[in-house]
Amino acid sequence: MTEKRQVTSEQLTRGARHFVWHGHDGATFPGLVWEAANAKTKEHVLCLHGLSGAAADFGPLARHLSSGGFTVWAINLRGQGNDPDPRRRGHFLDPQEWRADLTNFTREFFTGTPFHLVGESMGSLVAVDAVANGALHPRRLVLSVPVTETRAPVPCWVVSLLRQASCLAPRVKLGPMRFVHGKTSIPRLTADDEYMAYLDNIPHRVRGFTLGFLTRFHHLMQETRQSAGRLAVPTLMLAAGRDVFIRPDQSRAFFDRIAAPEKEYVFYPDSHHLLWHDIDTDDVLARITRWITEAGT
Secondary structure (H helix, E strand, O other): OOOOOOOHHHHHHHOOEOOOEEEEOOOOOEEEEEOOOOOOOOOOEEEEEEOOOOHHHHHHHHHHHHHOOOEEEEEEEOOOOOOOOOOOOOOOOOOOHHHHHHHHHHHHHHOOOOEEEEEEEHHHHHHHHHHHHOOOOOHHHEEEEEOOOOOOOHHHHHHHHHHHHHHOOOOEEOOOHHHHHOOOOOOOOOOHHHHHHHHOOOOOOOOEEEEEHHHHHHHHHHHHHHHHHHHOOEEEEEEOOOOOOOOOHHHHHHHHHOOOOEEEEEEEEOOOOOHHHOOOHHHHHHHHHHHHHHHHO
16 A cells, blocks of 8 residues: 655755745744755745745745756745734735835845746735835746636625725634635645645644735735736746636736736646646746746846
């Protein structure tokens, strides 16, 4: 009988060094850095995780990029599961704070050093917001499965009710999956059963987000669609055919709005939401690496 493979945080973070970075207000947050295999390399990659995600999510991508000569930084965002302050976990009212945090991070670690930016899911929205508003100036941008809208549009009356409720009780919490795909359970995010089991048991998983956060997150999705026309940086966008959060036609419509003259859209019809933990991992890693490497040619 074949023993089942078990995914652990230790496996995902293999080769990484833990570090601490500072937000705009002096708050401290944890992060992971995978040093470049080639010490002569001067370029960096900054990675932004998705909703209820963490820096460790980027393990496969980070190791692939670091072996190609890039130093990869994955940070844990304010208000998510690895935020050291439990009062902030699941509660966050102003995405502009993310923008300010990222500006401070680049000042702290990237001063005078070129870098590239990778966002996954919600992290793609944070990346678009920061770049479109001039907070970050990466050489190249990678957007993996940006959830700019939900498969089934949220009815106007639900949005209105959510806004009113968030004003009255901004810290009341709901399960995030109920908001983004209409169910309480974690949906199928990858074909890898062991990785799905890992996701269901990770300590940093945020079990509930406040009404205030969910209201602002919905607004951020709308703002991201509008901001696409202000993206001038070369952009690679990846989309998945079996993504439970957003339809392929919605993903393509967002890509078509991106103003950057140099852009590329790659669609994986049989993949799920977490592209570098799924069946097309090898091609995904190769394409991202090639896209970033081309900046130097």
